[in-house]
Amino acid sequence: MTQKYANHYIAQIKNLAKCYGDVRAVDDISFQVCRGEVFGMLGPNGAGKTTTVEIIDGLRTADSGEVTVLGMDVKRVPGRIKEKIGIQLQSPSLLPLLSLEETLSLFASFYKRSLPIDYLLDILALKESRKVFVKNLSGGQQQRLSVAMALVNDPEIAFLDEPSTGLDPQARRGLWDVIEDMRRKGKTVFLTTHYMEEAERLCDRIVVVDHGKIIATGSPSELISRYFKERAIRFSVNPTPTKEILKEFPGVIEVAIDGEDVLIYSDQIPATMSAILGYAEETNLTEQLKDLHVRQATLEDVFLKLTGRKIRE
Amino acid sequence: MRTFIKLLLSDLKQFYRDRTALFFTFAFPLLFMMVFGLAFSDDNGMSYEIGLVDEDRSPASEQISTVLKQVSIFNVEQVDSLDQELVRLKKGYIRGVVVIPAGAQANIAMGKASSITVYYDPSQSTSSSIILSTLNQIVNQINQQLTNQPVLIQVEEQSVQTHDLRYIDYLVPGILAMSILFLGLFGSLTMVERREKKVLKRFGATPVGRTKLLASQVVYRLILAIIQAFLIIVLASLVFKVTVIGSWFELFGIILLGTLAFISIGYFVVVRARTVEGAMPIIQLVQFPMLFLSGIFFPVEMMPTFMRPVVNALPLTYVADALRQIMVQGVPLNPMWLNVAVLGAWLVVCVTLAIRFFKWE
Known part of the structure; x- marks a missing residue:
């Protein structure tokens, strides 16, 4: 491996596996994270995301496989790696009687290099609650504190495990700004999420995991175009035609009916559309046809197609 | 060093903000001493x-x-x-x-x-x-x-004590020993709680070393022990006129050694406990016999002889005896060197075992 190649990847994961009893939490997965990108790991709860991240962080040991972060083997030099990476754990409880500010300042003292506390409080909109004891923080504030703690050492790569869980929409957009800002500064972000919207908006590349295995890799748009050349047509009508009738329409690949709502995946949008309109005219349902629109497939659709499940079940 | 001081200050701040801890560490031993001291102070000067x-x-x-x-x-x-x-x-x-x-x-x-x-x-x-x-x-x-008979024989009283030893003089070193016991034994609960609540895991994600985490906890406990002992001694001298006869240097030496020994015993006994709920009864089980069999509240001589091996096995016996010898020059149970040696041995053995078996995650 050449030096240039090694530098290109900030983290390399090869044949990683971890079992808990009979459960294969992580089942032989390999991927690379490039320097300066926002990398997303997408999957439902229990897919093995957290286990994978914690092995890369050096917080857990793998049963087998190799993990290199910043060119170092996480098993051998975790201390030196920890100086340069930022870790956000899923809902860790901290020292309840320290204030938010004191907590950040304590964690800053663990590192040789750290960002100013005021800056962190500012970007995560925590300035007003700086004096509040950790035990009195709201769920969203605690979540933002845990992100701030991951960034306190100005890390080369930040591992954020479901950072937007429990945040209100405004705080979530604030968090996205922080992540995009890191990318602008050339930092790397490793993100796990089950919010499709978040992954589509932020991630340069994603891996989709389910049952401990990677089932797809690529950029969000690559994945969508790879798995959905077709787009989705939506409308509602009463009474709804049967699936069998709809499947006979030109270009139709898949049909889903939920009450009055109809979802049709099609790879020939104009042909399918005119068939729908023709059918409505024939059956005198033109008046009943509402909300007819075409939309781009999303990662949600990709996930549904790959796993047969919605992501948050 | 900056990290260590930050950790130490964090612990002290949290302690100061925790009213329950504040009460049980400082007020409780003082109340205990006042109640016992006043209840049994009638022996002398009584009419x-x-x-x-x-x-x-x-x-x-x-x-x-x-x-x-x-x-x-x-x-x-x-x-x-x-x-x-x-x-x-x-x-x-x-x-x-x-x-x-x-x-x-x-x-x-x-x-x-x-x-x-x-x-x-x-x-x-x-x-x-x-x-x-x-x-x-x-x-x-x-x-x-x-x-008008002449007095031929008279009894002359000569006490072997250099001064009159009252019950309170006996009690105060016992209260000191008791508070050292509590402060030390319960010290490990903080770590168990932090392990249970994944705080240690979060610390583990940073470069901070475990030695620093542990050292700051130990030093924090020692600081509390000194403040606590100081308060007890001051109150005892103000209210009950109990004075420290021996050397303050030796007194605080024993207090620190005793606290260290009990901290390490505390860590050792909870190595198998996963939760605070699991650790608490173990610590209470260790603490209970010591409270009553170590001569804290009443002299060991009052216990039946067959209990003596138990009494001699308990480390608190040696703390109480050493403190009593230094503070009020009470009747020694053991030579001073033996007290120090036994406490040192407990410390070394339990530290070794605790380091070997304590689970961080």
């Missing part, structure tokens, strides 16, 4: 309420009354009705009734024997025996004076 019925009403009986009233441990009240006094005696308001019978002076003048009657409550055995022997002494003296 017994005595009723006196003078049926003779003569110059001679007057003289006897005067002598009785001068006895320092008697608080004599002269009354007329014997019956009323006997009721008060039975109810426990007074400890004895002395009756000088009519005709006492006449009998003495004729050289005939005359008797003074004492009523007492045998269920109050301690006070009764003190009262009876004191009265006998006084009557003997009066007899000697009346018969």
